[in-house]
Amino acid sequence: MTRALRACLAAVATLALLVGCAAPGASDPVTPSTGIADDRPLAELDLYPDPRTVEGPSTAVVADAEITPIADDPVQTLPATVVSHDPGGDREVRVTDTSRVLALDLAGSLAATVWGLGLGDSLVGRDMSTTFPGTEDLPVVTSGAHAVNAESVLALRPTLVLTDGTIGPRDVLEQLRASGVTVVFLANEPSFDGAAQLARDVAAALGVGELGERLADRITAEVDDTIAQIAQIAPASDDAKLRVMFLYLRGGSGIYYLFGEESGASRLITALGARDLASELGWSGEVPMTDEAMIAADPDLILVMTDGLASAGGVDGLLAAKPAIGLTTAGEHRRFVDMADGVVLSFGPRSAAVLDALARSLYAAP
Missing domain, CATH: 3.40.50.1980 (Nitrogenase molybdenum iron protein domain)
Incomplete structure (x- = not known):
């Protein structure tokens, strides 16, 4: 990831409630609505029959943001x-x-x-x-x-x-x-x-x-276990998998980047049992978003950072500023999943919890 762009990446984010939707019909599009985060195992959730038909934005929130130390009173050996x-x-x-x-x-x-x-x-x-x-x-x-x-x-x-x-x-x-x-x-x-x-x-x-x-x-171990759980609820065939892109936004500065390999986003998306379109298209690092690239990729779902989406004026502001996004499947369905800026790409002790929270927004109806 380039230093110039990484200097924009993290910001203090406020956690919001995880939103989803009521149990859908077998073929009708469904719309997420505000709900309370569900702490049931992923396999026990009420899943969307087809996650590609879901309509409306949602926010993924880590249910327990606390970090449990591996030891309470570590003994250090210095120097x-x-x-x-x-x-x-x-x-x-x-x-x-x-x-x-x-x-x-x-x-x-x-x-x-x-x-x-x-x-x-x-x-x-x-x-x-x-x-x-x-x-x-x-x-x-x-x-x-x-x-x-x-x-x-x-x-x-x-x-x-x-x-x-x-x-x-x-x-x-x-x-x-x-x-x-x-x-x-x-x-x-x-x-x-x-x-x-x-x-x-x-x-x-x-x-x-x-x-x-x-x-x-x-x-x-936690990441491997969570990925295994996600594999039980995500579509198995490539044709049925969600086609996802990670879009980095700073609307006030006119910054719109598509994140590809080496940014961390591709590892996140594939671990979620989805298809990372940026990698499939051969994009490495961060690529400035163009109308042509977005339309050609045509994602089902777009991942964004919470503060980044807010900086663009929310979903309405983003679609108004970048009409090409509205021509994609994700744009037509308003299918955006946002997560706190300081959490979504913060690989570390909370990695498994981040995957779990995102999986709930991608696949489950609370």
């Missing part, structure tokens, strides 16, 4: 020497003090991982995308453009900053190092395997390597 993947090249970094930690990235994945390892009490601040329960009172050290404010960071007296390079500017992070703060750049691939590896890497930097393996195993 720890790790490889920092700096923008200028790899370097070894020695971590000696993790008493005051800042974990900063666009999606909030790093802070979520620190919390999942049982070291949430060490966090002294947060980025804008770290919104899970327990972090509400932490001071925010990134601006609306997801830039780190050096003065705000130094005021918190951090002993360790963990980042993946998706926020900056770079000279601020170098300024922190020059002031004596230990800074470690971690690789953060937007995927389920990447989430497991991030657990290992964060754990290594915090001196709890064994807990990193345990958290990675838990993430993998």
Whole structure:
């Protein structure tokens, strides 16, 4: 994912109720309406006879946004020497003090991982995308453009900053190092395997390597189990599968991008038992949306971020601004599923919960 675009990706999002629809007839289009989130297993839900006929937008919400730590009182082994993947090249970094930690990235994945390892009490601040329960009172050290404010960071007296390079500017992070703060750049691939590896890497930097393996195993097991559950409710044949695209929106800035391979969206869509049209069309990374591309793809359903959709004026505003979207099957059915900006692509300890919530919006009638 390009740095310029990733600088727009995460924003504080407000959770809404999961919406769906009443039980449909066998062939009639159905329309989602406001309802209460259903905590039954996916296989026990009232499923749409054909998810391609559903009409109207819905919001996917993680039923339980809390992150359960893998351990309550972790025992750390410090100092720890790790490889920092700096923008200028790899370097070894020695971590000696993790008493005051800042974990900063666009999606909030790093802070979520620190919390999942049982070291949430060490966090002294947060980025804008770290919104899970327990972090509400932490001071925010990134601006609306997801830039780190050096003065705000130094005021918190951090002993360790963990980042993946998706926020900056770079000279601020170098300024922190020059002031004596230990800074470690971690690789953060937007995927389920990447989430497991991030657990290992964060754990290594915090001196709890064994807990990193345990958290990675838990993430993998939960994701695999959820994908297996989704496979039981999603159409099996390619012809019957939902044809989905992920559209990134910042309406006020006139930004409309289609997310393809390497963005994380394709892994999310295929895990949901749907067809990722961007990958099928050979698009990699982020591609500016064109009318021709959207009409040619003709998705059944469009995934969007909640704040992104709001920035475009909701479904009505988006269809008015981009009439070509209205010519697709998704546009004609107004079939948009939105999810909080700081959640939908935040691969980490909540990956399975994100999949579960999206599956409910795609396939189930509450």
